[in-house]
Amino acid sequence: MKNSVQDSTSSLLKAVSEKNATLVAKILGTQPNLEIKDSKGRTPLMIATYNADSKIAELLISAGADVNAQDDLLNTPHLYAGASGDMSILKMSLANGANFDVYNRYGGTALIPAAEKRHLEVVKLLTEIPGYPIDHVNRLGWTALMEAIVLGATGETQVDIVKVLVDAGADVNIADHDGVTPLQHAKNRGMDKIVKILIEAKAH
Structure with missing residues (x-):
């Protein structure tokens, strides 16, 4: 069972990277670890945010993904969405617990x-x-x-x-x-x- 959970979790990173919303939705049904990180410290939601993929971001946030999880660059979905002008993901992050005292690598807010x-x-x-x-x-x-x-x-x-x-x-x-x-x-x-x-x- 443990291996299958690990497989679904690593598959989630891949599916998000490939912008495969259908597969992401299917994997979410197996309750994978939403906060797994890739080699750059990015969670699936952070990857979706970098991709400006609001559809997958919405799936992940609805499943409980952390909008404040920082990657190796100290970006969070909330911080990056604000900095990049992504209103869709920004609004979702604000509606789902965005913290304003989590700062980017310059010590700044969104x-x-x-x-x-x-x-x-x-x-x-x-x-x-x-x-x-x-x-x-x-x-x-x-x-x-x-x-x-x-x-x-x-x-x-x-x-x-x-x-x-x-x-x-x-x-x-x-x-x-x-x-x-x-x-x-x-x-x-x-x-x-x-x-x-x-x-x-x-x-x-």
């Missing part, structure tokens, strides 16, 4: 890379969650607001993301490790619209 990578819908979704750590500072010394300004690509989406963060109550005066504030960075980069938003929010 919101910080989402703000940098211009995933406006992700930023909107996360900032609407009561108690979400909007002002969390990662190991680089940056909040989501700071990262949107320092690393975000210039354009209207970047402006919209800054506005969403400010409207959600982000602290506009949290400086980086060098003591430079978001307003100073925005001024240095000639981001006039963002400068205006920050000044109206009492930035200094």
